[in-house]
Amino acid sequence: MIEQFKQWYDKRHVYAREWKERNGGKIVGFFCTYAPEEIFYAFDVLPVRVLGSHEPQDVTEPHIFGMFCPFCRDVLAQGLKGRYDYLDGIMIAQSCLHLRQAFTSWEIHKNPGWSYFLPMPNHVQSKRAIPFLKEEYKLLIEKLEELTGKKITDDDLRRGIKIMNRARQVMKDIYEFRKREAPPITGAESMYMTCAQFFTHATEFAEVAEKVLVELETRKLDRDPGKRIMLVGSENDDIEYINMIEHLGEQESVGCTLVVEDHCTTTRYFWDLVDESIDDPLDAIATRYVNRTACPTKDWPQRTRLKRILELAKDFNVDGAIIVQQKFCDPHETDIPFIRKFLEENDIPTYFLEFDVTVPAGPFAIRTEAFLEQLGMEDDLF
Amino acid sequence: MTDETKKEEFWRWTEANWKNPDMKLEDLKIITAGIDVGSVSSQAVIVGDGQIFAYGNMRTGSDSPESARNALNYALKDTGLHEDRIDYCIGTGYGRVNVPMADRSITEIACHARGANFIYGPEVRTVLDVGGQDCKAIRCDGRGKVTNFLMNDKCAAGTGRGMEVFADLLSVPITEVGDRSFDIKEEPAPVSSTCVVYAKTEATGLLRSGWEVNEVLAAYCSAMAERIYSLIERIGVQEKFAITGGMAKNKGVINRLMKIMGLEAMKTQWDTQIAGAAGAALFAHTLVERGKGRK
Numbered sequence: 011m012i013e014q015f016k017q018w019y020d021k022r023h024v025y026a027r028e029w030k031e032r033n034g035g036k037i038v039g040f041f042c043t044y045a046p047e048e049i050f051y052a053f054d055v056l057p058v059r060v061l062g063s064h065e066p067q068d069v070t071e072p073h074i075f076g077m078f079c080p081f082c083r084d085v086l087a088q089g090l091k092g093r094y095d096y097l098d099g100i101m102i103a104q105s106c107l108h109l110r111q112a113f114t115s116w117e118i119h120k121n122p123g124w125s126y127f128l129p130m131p132n133h134v135q136s137k138r139a140i141p142f143l144k145e146e147y148k149l150l151i152e153k154l155e156e157l158t159g160k161k162i163t164d165d166d167l168r169r170g171i172k173i174m175n176r177a178r179q180v181m182k183d184i185y186e187f188r189k190r191e192a193p194p195i196t197g198a199e200s201m202y203m204t205c206a207q208f209f210t211h212a213t214e215f216a217e218v219a220e221k222v223l224v225e226l227e228t229r230k231l232d233r234d235p236g237k238r239i240m241l242v243g244s245e246n247d248d249i250e251y252i253n254m255i256e257h258l259g260e261q262e263s264v265g266c267t268l269v270v271e272d273h274c275t276t277t278r279y280f281w282d283l284v285d286e287s288i289d290d291p292l293d294a295i296a297t298r299y300v301n302r303t304a305c306p307t308k309d310w311p312q313r314t315r316l317k318r319i320l321e322l323a324k325d326f327n328v329d330g331a332i333i334v335q336q337k338f339c340d341p342h343e344t345d346i347p348f349i350r351k352f353l354e355e356n357d358i359p360t361y362f363l364e365f366d367v368t369v370p371a372g373p374f375a376i377r378t379e380a381f382l383e384q385l386g387m388e389d390d391l392f
Numbered sequence: 393m394t395d396e397t398k399k400e401e402f403w404r405w406t407e408a409n410w411k412n413p414d415m416k417l418e419d420l421k422i423i424t425a426g427i428d429v430g431s432v433s434s435q436a437v438i439v440g441d442g443q444i445f446a447y448g449n450m451r452t453g454s455d456s457p458e459s460a461r462n463a464l465n466y467a468l469k470d471t472g473l474h475e476d477r478i479d480y481c482i483g484t485g486y487g488r489v490n491v492p493m494a495d496r497s498i499t500e501i502a503c504h505a506r507g508a509n510f511i512y513g514p515e516v517r518t519v520l521d522v523g524g525q526d527c528k529a530i531r532c533d534g535r536g537k538v539t540n541f542l543m544n545d546k547c548a549a550g551t552g553r554g555m556e557v558f559a560d561l562l563s564v565p566i567t568e569v570g571d572r573s574f575d576i577k578e579e580p581a582p583v584s585s586t587c588v589v590y591a592k593t594e595a596t597g598l599l600r601s602g603w604e605v606n607e608v609l610a611a612y613c614s615a616m617a618e619r620i621y622s623l624i625e626r627i628g629v630q631e632k633f634a635i636t637g638g639m640a641k642n643k644g645v646i647n648r649l650m651k652i653m654g655l656e657a658m659k660t661q662w663d664t665q666i667a668g669a670a671g672a673a674l675f676a677h678t679l680v681e682r683g684k685g686r687k
Contacts, residue, residue, distance in 0.1 A: 261489045263496045364545060372486070373526070377543055380501035384538045387502065390684050391675050392535040 197268020426672025432524025509536025
C-alpha cells in the first residue's frame with residue numbers, strides 16, 4: 011500500500027491529468043503551503059503544489075537571479091518546461107520573495123489564464139492578521155467564482171475543511187508510528203507520503219493513508235534503526251538524500267532513521283488542523299493559517315517555531331538534528347544560528363548541510379556519517 | 393619516449409615508508425592496521441600494542457581496493473610482518489568502503505581527530521586536515537573524540553590537488569613551493585581566486601606582466617591560506633591547534649595561515665599524512681584490546 015505514495019510522487023503529472031479526465035474538474039497549482047486548500051476544495055477545484063524535479067536545468071537563467079534559491083528556480087523550470095501545462099490556474103500565498111519571483115515569471119511566460127496572488131500577512135503575530143486574512147479570502151473566493159462559474163456556501167467551506175483535516179489527521183497518526191523504537195516506516199517512505207499530499211486529491215490520499223495506518227500496526231522493517239534523526243529547515247523533498255543516509259548502516263558501522271522533520275513539505279504543512287468548532291468557516295481557516303507552525307518568513311518578532319521544533323525533537327526522541335537549508339534561502343539562514351543554539355542548549359546535537367537542486371552524494375555521505383559517529387561513537391573506541 | 397612522458401612531474405610529492413626501529417615484531421601482542429584511501433594519497437599504518445610500528449604513504453591509484461593493497465604492502469615491506477598476523481583492520485578515507493582487508497570502516501573525520509591526538513598529543517583541541525580534495529576543521533576532546541567539524545563545500549580549491557596543479561603550472565617541484573614562496577622581496581597580495589582554473593589564468597597574467605615565479609607562488613599560497621582560514625573561522629579555534637594531511641608540509645601556506653590566525657601550530661616528528669590511517673589503526677587496537685575485535 012505504501013508504494014502507492016512513491017508512485018504518486020514519481021508520476022504526479024500522470025495523476026493530475028487522469029484526475030482531470032475522470033472528474034472534468036479544474037486544477038490550480040499553488041506555490042507555497044500558505045495556500046488555503048480548503049477554499050479550493052469548497053469549489054471542487056484540485057489544488058496541487060508545484061515542487062521542483064531535482065534535475066539540472068538551463069531554462070530559468072534569463073528569468074530569475076542566480077542568487078535566488080535553487081528551489082524557486084527548480085519550480086519555475088517546471089513551468090517553463092510545460093510540465094504543469096494541465097493547470098487551469100496558478101496561485102501563490104505571500105511567503106518569500108524568491109518564490110514570488112518564480113510565480114511572477116511563470117505568470118508572465120506560462121500564464122494558464124487564471125492566476126492569483128494572495129497577500130498572506132507576514133506579521134502573523136499581529137492581532138489584525140486573522141481578520142485581514144479573512145477579508146483577503148473573500149477576494150480569493152470572488153476570483154475562484156470567476157474561474158469555476160460557481161458560488162459556494164459556508165457548508166462548502168466546511169466540507170473543504172473536513173477534506174483537509176482528514177488528510178492531516180491521518181498523517182499525524184502515521185507519525186505516531188515513527189515514535190516507536192523501531193519505526194515501521196522509514197523517513198524516505200514517510201517523505202513520499204507527505205509529498206504525495208501535494209499531488210493528489212486529499213480524500214483519495216486519506217483513503218489510502220488510512221489503510222497504511224492499519225498496515226503499520228503489524229509492519230516490521232528488516233533493518234537496524236540506528237540513530238534517530240530529525241531534519242529541520244527549508245523546503246526539502248530530497249528523498250534521494252534521505253534514502254542515502256538511511257542506507258548508510260548497510261555499508262558503514264553507523265546507521266540512522268529519519269523519524270521526524272520540520273519542513274514545509276512535512277510537519278509545517280499538515281501538523282495543525284483547522285478548528286472545526288469555530289462557527290464561521292472562513293474565520294476557522296484564517297485562524298489555522300495564521301497560527302500554524304510558521305515559515306521563517308513570518309516567524310517574527312517572536313521565533314515561535316523553536317518551541318514546536320523542540321517538542322517534536324523530544325516527542326520523537328531524536329538523537330540529533332540535521333539542519334538543512336536551500337542555498338541562498340535567507341529567511342531560513344537567519345533562523346539557523348538560533349535553532350542550532352536552542353537545540354544544542356537542549357542537548358540535541360546539530361549538523362548543518364546546504365542543499366541545492368542536487369546534492370553531492372559522496373561528501374554529504376561522509377559528513378552525515380561523521381555526524382552519526384559523533385552522536386554514537388561507542389565508548390569502546392576510546 | 394615522447395616529450396609528454398619525459399616531462400618532469402613537478403606535482404609529485406615524496407612517497408615514504410617507515411618501520412619503527414625501537415619495536416620488535418616478536419614482542420608485539422596486538423597488531424592492528426588502519427588504511428586511509430584518500431582522493432590523492434593512501435596510507436597504511438600498522439600499530440603494535442598501541443604504538444606505531446610501521447607505515448606506508450603513497451599516491452592513490454584509479455582503483456580504491458588496489459590502492460589500499462599497495463599502501464598496506466608498502467607499509468609491511470621489510471618489516472617481517474605478514475598480513476595474516478594483523479588482528480583487526482579499519483578502512484577510512486574517501487575509499488573506506490572499498491578497502492578489501494578492512495573489518496569495518498570509520499570516517500576520516502573521526503580518524504583524523506584520533507590520529508592527531510596520538511601524533512600531536514592529547515592537548516590538541518582543533519585539528520585542521522588539508523587533504524587532496526577536501527579540507528576539514530575538527531574540534532575534539534582530550535581523547536581525540538570529535539565534538540564538531542566542518543568540511544569545505546562543493547569546490548576543492550585550497551586543497552592539495554590545487555597545489556599540485558599549480559606546482560606543475562609554474563614548473564616548481566611541489567616540495568620546494570613553501571621555501572621558494574618566501575624567497576621574495578616583498579609579500580604580494582593574494583591571487584583573487586583560489587579556483588584552480590582561474591588561478592592559472594591569473595598566474596599566467598602575472599608572469600606575463602613581469603612577476604617572478606616565487607612571487608606568484610607567494611600570492612597563491614597566501615590565497616590558499618585565506619581560504620582555509622575562512623573555514624577555521626566558522627568553527628572557531630580552541631587551542632592547541634594541529635594540522636594534518638599533506639598541506640601541513642607546505643610552509644608557504646601554513647606559515648601564512650598561522651600568521652593570519654595569530655597562533656602557533658603544534659609540532660610533530662611524524663608524517664602528517666598518516667594521521668587518518670593512524671587514527672584508524674588506533675581505533676582498531678582499542679577494539680581488539682577490549683575484546684571487540686574480529687569474531
